[in-house]
Amino acid sequence: MRIKNHPIIKDFKKEELVEFRFDDQVMQGYSGESIAAALKANGVMIHRYTRKKSEPRGVFCAIGRCTDCVMIVDGRANVRTCVEPLQAGMIVETQYGLSRKGANKNEKI
Amino acid sequence: MKPNMDYPGKALIKMKRYELIIIGAGPAGLSAAIEAAAEGMEVIVFDENQKPGGQLFKQIHKFFGSKQHRARERGFKIGEDLLKKAEDYGVEVKLNSTVIGLFDSKTVSVKIADSIEHYSAYNIIVAAGASEKMIPFPGWTLPGVIGAGAAQTMMNIEGVKPGEDVLMVGSGNVGLVVGYQLIQAGSNLKAVIDASEKIGGYGVHAAKLARTGVPFYTSHTLKELKGETEVEKAIITEVDENWQPISGSEKEIKVDTVCLAVGLSPMSKLLEMAGCQMKSEAGDLIPICDQYSKTSLEGIYAAGDVAGIEEASAAMVEGRIAAASILKELSYLDQAEFEARFSAYKASLEELRQGMFGIGEGSWDYPQKSREGYPLAKTLLKKGYLKAEELKKFPGFIDKKSSEVIPIIECTQNIPCDPCQDICPKDCIKVEGDIVTLPELDENFECSACELCVAACPGQALFLVNHNYSNNYSSVSFPYEFFPLPELGSRGKALDRAGKVVGEAEIIKVNQAKINDKTAVLTMKVKDAIVDQARFFKEGDF
Incomplete structure (x- = not known):
C-alpha cells in the first residue's frame, strides 16, 4: 500500500525503517511517520471497537480531530494514532472500548 | 519553554508578552508572521500540529491565480517558501501547541504537552483555518470511510495509498482535486457523486478526471455502505429536485474506500469565545471583520479560512492585510506606506474573488452564462x-x-x-x-x-x-x-x-x-x- 512511484512527489522523506508490534504481529514502519500510516501500509483497517456496540472503527480524519483511530500505544489508551509518531519497538494494541481485549463487558469480538 | 514541574500550577502564573500572537501556522498565519517580522516586530505563532504549513504541504497541484498569487506553483512549494521566509525573519513558531483560550484582554492560553501556558500581546491574529464537514449515512462509521483531508495526508505526506477502489463523495474543488491526486497515487477513482445537480468545483478540475474515464453522478447521494468490518461496496441513489431518493435508481459500486469531500467549516470557536461579533454563513459562524481583517474586538484579527472559506491564495493575502494593519497601528509603518501596501493587497484579493466562485456565492448558485455572455457548457456542469x-x-x-x-x-x-x-x-x-x-x-x-x-x-x-x-x-x-x-x-x-x-x-x-x-x-x-x-x-x- 506504500506509494512507490509518484508523478509529482519524488521523495516522501522517510526516516529509519523500524519494527513495532501490532497486537501479536511484528510489523515494519518508518520512525516519525504516523502510527496510522504504518498500520495502513501493513493493511490494518481496524484500530478499535466501540465501547457500547463493539463496532469497528478506523482512520477517519487523519489530523487528530475525530479520535476515531485511537489505540493503546505502549500501554496508554486513547492515543490518536494518526498524529502520534511511530518509534522503534512501539507496542500498538487494538483498543476495545476504553481498554484491552477482554476488559470491556460489551465486547463481542 | 519547558514546562516547569516544580509545583502544580506554577505554569499558570507565567505570562509571556509578545507584540503579536498568531494562532495557526498555515498560509494565512505564516504570511502574516512574515509581513510583521520583516519590519522587526516580535511575533510568535502557535500551531497545534507537529509540522507547520497547515494544509499547504498536502497540496501537490498547481494553484490558480496570477503571478503575484504564485499561480502555476504547487502548494507544497509555496509552503516551503513561506517556512523559509518565516525562519529568515526569525519568526518563532511553536508547534504541538494548542490554543485553548482567547480572551478579549488579548491573552491566550496554550496547551503545550501536559501544561498550560499563557501569553499576551498587543495584537492577535486568529488564522486557525477550517475543519472538514461530514455527512452521516448508514455505514459511515466503517473503516474505509475517510475525509478528503485524510486521503491527502495519507497519500501526499505519508506516501501510503488511501485505498485501491475509491468513491469520492462531493464534487467541489476539494473533491475534484483530491480525486485527481488519488489517481496520481495509484488508486482507482471509481466515481464522483454529488447530491447537487451540478458539479460544484471548477469545470477544468472535473475535466481532468473525466478524460481519464471517471464517471460523474450528479443528483446522486450515498444510500448506504455495505461491509462487515470494512467498506466493501457503496449503494448510491439518484435524488429528485427536493433531494429525496428516487426509488429504483440505486446503483452498486464496488469500493474499499469512500472519501468524503462535503465542505469545510471555519474553526472560529476561539473568536466566538473571545466575544467577537459573529455572523452565520452557509451554516457556520464566522467573525464580522472590516476590510483590514479586524474583528469587532480591538486588537483581534481574523485571516484565512477561519474568516470564511476561500482558497489558500486568498488566505495568504488576508494574512498580509491583517499584519499590515497591525504594523500601522503600532507605528511600524507610516500612513503612506500602509496605504500603498493595503491597496496592493486589496486589489490582489479582489482579483481572486471574482468569477463564478467569488466570495459569498454558493456553489449551487451557478450563473447561466459566462461574464462575456457565452452560455455555460451544460455537459461540463453535469x-x-x-x-x-x-x-x-x-x-x-x-x-x-x-x-x-x-x-x-x-x-x-x-x-x-x-x-x-x-x-x-x-x-x-x-x-x-x-x-x-x-x-x-x-x-x-x-x-x-x-x-x-x-x-x-x-x-x-x-x-x-x-x-x-x-x-x-x-x-x-x-x-x-x-x-x-x-x-x-x-x-x-x-x-x-x-x-x-x-x-x-x-x-x-x-x-x-x-x-x-x-x-x-x-x-x-x-x-x-x-x-x-x-x-x-x-x-x-x-
Missing part, C-alpha cells in the same frame, strides 16, 4: 467534460486548419487565473482586462509549439493540435501527470474528453522539460477524423 460542439462557441477555440500548430484553450468558466497569457513567449494568448476573463487566441497568433502553456495551465485545459502532422494523421499535445509516463513510441488508445476510446494513438513526443515542473507534455498521433475528440492516452490494447 458530467465533467465539454462536448466538442460546446467548446466551439468559446473564444479559446479557433477553427484554422491551415496553420501548423494551433493552441486549443478549453477554459470556459470565469476563474481567476492567467498563467497561459503570462507564459506564452509569442503573446498568442490574451486574458484581457482582469484575470477572470476567458482566455482567447490572438487573431494573428504564431504558435511556436513550445508547449509551455500546456504544462503551465493549472486547469490542464490547454492542448496543441497539428492538423497537418502527416498524411491522414494529426497530432495532439496534452498534459500528463500520472505514473507510469508513456514512453516515446508507445501505442495505445486515444480517449476523448469523457474518457471514451475514440481510436488508435501513438506517442510521438515526450516533453519532460524542467521548467514544466513535473507536468509532462505528451504528443500523440491520431487519425485526422478524431483529432477534435482525442484528449488523453491510455497505453496498451484493451
Whole structure:
C-alpha cells in the first residue's frame, strides 16, 4: 500500500525503517511517520471497537480531530494514532472500548 | 519553554508578552508572521500540529491565480517558501501547541504537552483555518470511510495509498482535486457523486478526471455502505429536485474506500469565545471583520479560512492585510506606506474573488452564462467534460486548419487565473482586462509549439493540435501527470474528453522539460477524423 512511484512527489522523506508490534504481529514502519500510516501500509483497517456496540472503527480524519483511530500505544489508551509518531519497538494494541481485549463487558469480538 | 514541574500550577502564573500572537501556522498565519517580522516586530505563532504549513504541504497541484498569487506553483512549494521566509525573519513558531483560550484582554492560553501556558500581546491574529464537514449515512462509521483531508495526508505526506477502489463523495474543488491526486497515487477513482445537480468545483478540475474515464453522478447521494468490518461496496441513489431518493435508481459500486469531500467549516470557536461579533454563513459562524481583517474586538484579527472559506491564495493575502494593519497601528509603518501596501493587497484579493466562485456565492448558485455572455457548457456542469460542439462557441477555440500548430484553450468558466497569457513567449494568448476573463487566441497568433502553456495551465485545459502532422494523421499535445509516463513510441488508445476510446494513438513526443515542473507534455498521433475528440492516452490494447 506504500506509494512507490509518484508523478509529482519524488521523495516522501522517510526516516529509519523500524519494527513495532501490532497486537501479536511484528510489523515494519518508518520512525516519525504516523502510527496510522504504518498500520495502513501493513493493511490494518481496524484500530478499535466501540465501547457500547463493539463496532469497528478506523482512520477517519487523519489530523487528530475525530479520535476515531485511537489505540493503546505502549500501554496508554486513547492515543490518536494518526498524529502520534511511530518509534522503534512501539507496542500498538487494538483498543476495545476504553481498554484491552477482554476488559470491556460489551465486547463481542 | 519547558514546562516547569516544580509545583502544580506554577505554569499558570507565567505570562509571556509578545507584540503579536498568531494562532495557526498555515498560509494565512505564516504570511502574516512574515509581513510583521520583516519590519522587526516580535511575533510568535502557535500551531497545534507537529509540522507547520497547515494544509499547504498536502497540496501537490498547481494553484490558480496570477503571478503575484504564485499561480502555476504547487502548494507544497509555496509552503516551503513561506517556512523559509518565516525562519529568515526569525519568526518563532511553536508547534504541538494548542490554543485553548482567547480572551478579549488579548491573552491566550496554550496547551503545550501536559501544561498550560499563557501569553499576551498587543495584537492577535486568529488564522486557525477550517475543519472538514461530514455527512452521516448508514455505514459511515466503517473503516474505509475517510475525509478528503485524510486521503491527502495519507497519500501526499505519508506516501501510503488511501485505498485501491475509491468513491469520492462531493464534487467541489476539494473533491475534484483530491480525486485527481488519488489517481496520481495509484488508486482507482471509481466515481464522483454529488447530491447537487451540478458539479460544484471548477469545470477544468472535473475535466481532468473525466478524460481519464471517471464517471460523474450528479443528483446522486450515498444510500448506504455495505461491509462487515470494512467498506466493501457503496449503494448510491439518484435524488429528485427536493433531494429525496428516487426509488429504483440505486446503483452498486464496488469500493474499499469512500472519501468524503462535503465542505469545510471555519474553526472560529476561539473568536466566538473571545466575544467577537459573529455572523452565520452557509451554516457556520464566522467573525464580522472590516476590510483590514479586524474583528469587532480591538486588537483581534481574523485571516484565512477561519474568516470564511476561500482558497489558500486568498488566505495568504488576508494574512498580509491583517499584519499590515497591525504594523500601522503600532507605528511600524507610516500612513503612506500602509496605504500603498493595503491597496496592493486589496486589489490582489479582489482579483481572486471574482468569477463564478467569488466570495459569498454558493456553489449551487451557478450563473447561466459566462461574464462575456457565452452560455455555460451544460455537459461540463453535469458530467465533467465539454462536448466538442460546446467548446466551439468559446473564444479559446479557433477553427484554422491551415496553420501548423494551433493552441486549443478549453477554459470556459470565469476563474481567476492567467498563467497561459503570462507564459506564452509569442503573446498568442490574451486574458484581457482582469484575470477572470476567458482566455482567447490572438487573431494573428504564431504558435511556436513550445508547449509551455500546456504544462503551465493549472486547469490542464490547454492542448496543441497539428492538423497537418502527416498524411491522414494529426497530432495532439496534452498534459500528463500520472505514473507510469508513456514512453516515446508507445501505442495505445486515444480517449476523448469523457474518457471514451475514440481510436488508435501513438506517442510521438515526450516533453519532460524542467521548467514544466513535473507536468509532462505528451504528443500523440491520431487519425485526422478524431483529432477534435482525442484528449488523453491510455497505453496498451484493451
